[in-house]
Amino acid sequence: MHTPAIAAAAMLVLAAPSPHAQPAGQVVQVKIGTAAPLSGTGAHQGKDIENGARMAIDELNAKGIVIAGNKVQWLLQAEDDAADPKTGAAVAQKLVDAKVAAVVGHLNSGTTVPASKIYSNAGIPQISPAATTPLYTNQGFKTAFRIVANDNLVGRILAAYSIGTLKAKKIAVIDDRTAFGQGLADEFVKRVKQAGSGAAVVSRQFTNDKATDFNAILTQIRARDPDVIFYGGMDAVAGPMLKQMKALGLRAKLVSGDGVCSEKMPQLAGDALVDDKVFCVVAGGVGGPQEAGLAAFNERYQQRYKMPVQTYAPYAYDAVMVFAKAMQQANSSAPAAFLPALTTVKHEGVTGSIAFDPKGDLKNAALTLYTYRKGQKTKLMVLR
Known part of the structure; x- marks a missing residue:
């Protein structure tokens, strides 16, 4: 009205x-x-x-x-x-x-x-x-x-990539409780469950979009020894989180959406951003002449x-x-x-x-999948 x-x-x-x-x-x-x-x-x-x-x-x-x-x-x-x-x-x-x-x-x-x-x-x-x-x-x-692209597509693609390409069997999920972060994480979890591949979400944790200390939630996650940690949120939190993952000896790959897929990630994560540690998608994608x-x-x-x-x-x-x-x-x-x-x-x-x-x-809608190598955002493929 x-x-x-x-x-x-x-x-x-x-x-x-x-x-x-x-x-x-x-x-x-x-x-x-x-x-x-x-x-x-x-x-x-x-x-x-x-x-x-x-x-x-x-x-x-x-x-x-x-x-x-x-x-x-x-x-x-x-x-x-x-x-x-x-x-x-x-x-x-x-x-x-x-x-x-x-x-x-x-x-x-x-x-x-x-x-x-x-x-x-x-x-x-x-x-x-x-x-x-x-x-x-x-x-x-x-x-x-x-x-x-919307979260439905992003969540589906990232779940499929985590299970199919990264061969994840045990997956931990963290989100920042924002509309974006929680919505994307919920969609990812739904798609992992629908896949019926034997992959399981073994830990679901929460933080906030201004947090800097993740030791408590990462220590809980470490006990489950996941292959992949999915994070719903932005790069300003993901960078420090990667540093603390390294300090705790977490071997898991970090998978996320476009909020993490920035040129500033290498600066935010420092030497914790080793090659092929982070996989993220940006909603959009061009190939060939484009x-x-x-x-x-x-x-x-x-x-x-x-x-x-x-x-x-x-x-x-x-x-x-x-x-x-x-x-x-x-x-x-x-x-x-x-x-x-x-x-x-x-x-x-x-x-x-x-x-x-x-x-x-x-x-x-298309999505472009990236990783980071030698401190540079590196395009892997365009997905539709």
């Missing part, structure tokens, strides 16, 4: 001037919002999203895009949601009040879901470049889209920001480009006008082919 304030905000958004509403020949501004943690332990991942979106904004401005006869000046409004659900909701309202045309965000599932209700009420399209919880697109909001496009993006990013892509910059970049394409397709930057175009848009992005199913999930 709409509150009067939200209803008023929605009216303002839909009534905002746009290339569709103005006489031809004007220069009009189109503002895209980003929302991600720019402070706290996940700041490097959140800044990666902002940086990727900013690259797209600058490239669109360089192209001189015209919509409905008006040259568009693209703007970016980046907000810090601190990976906190309440802050995420406040940031979402701030972006609605700022009359953004669309939002790239959020990073964490726990912030994406509450924020998505606010964008839906205001009629503002949202593409998450990172959130994987199935709940996000299961809510039925017409404004919610994502360009990464690899050159992603490599070129990574090079442009490195030149501009003097650092490598962490994980999500290419997805944020593609999200902005998808919004721009939908606006051009609809010949309008008014959210109500270009939102329907997002349901049919097809875009060849740096992360692969992008089109959405009726829920807003990515069609034919």
Whole structure:
């Protein structure tokens, strides 16, 4: 049910001037919002999203895009949601009040879901470049889209790889109790049980997303001598956890999702990150000719920001480009006008082919499996 304030905000958004509403020949501004943690332990991942979106904004401005006869000046409004659900909701309202045309965000599932209700009420399209919880697109909001695979696919692939390739018989599971970490771990456990391979979850442990001491839970796990430890959470926790696994003599491989699959992991884990110790997937994947496009993006990013892509910059970049394409397709930057175009848009992005199913999930989603060798993230294969 709409509150009067939200209803008023929605009216303002839909009534905002746009290339569709103005006489031809004007220069009009189109503002895209980003929302991600720019402070706290996940700041490097959140800044990666902002940086990727900013690259797209600058490239669109360089192209001189015209919509409905008006040259568009693209703007970016980046907000810090601190990976906190309440802050995420406040940031979402701030972006609605700022009359953004669309939002790239959020990073964490726990912030994406509450924020998505606010964008839906205001009629503002949202593409998450990172959130994987199935709940996000299961809510039925017409404004919610994502360009990464969801936890159902990630959990299934990682369970199959752990059992089939890593030959795991005994598996321990740890999660950080966030919407992302717990959701991914639950899906992984479900898939291990469904596999019927004789592999068993021999320990289920919990931590939190700001923890630094894992000796108690790892000591319990060590007593079970697992082949694989699955971790649901982010790299800021996984790095120190690996150090303590090494100190305790745990021989198990660490398997995880995209939150761990960053360029910062070698720095966070230090000499505990030995070759083929960690296996992780990033939701997305390119092969063949598309690899050159992603490599070129990574090079442009490195030149501009003097650092490598962490994980999500290419997805944020593609999200902005998808919004721009939908606006051009609809010949309008008014959210109500270009939102329907997002349901049919097809875009060849740096992360692969992008089109959405009726829920807003990515069609034919791919995953890329990585390990770390000689301190470098090393691509193993693309899986669909």
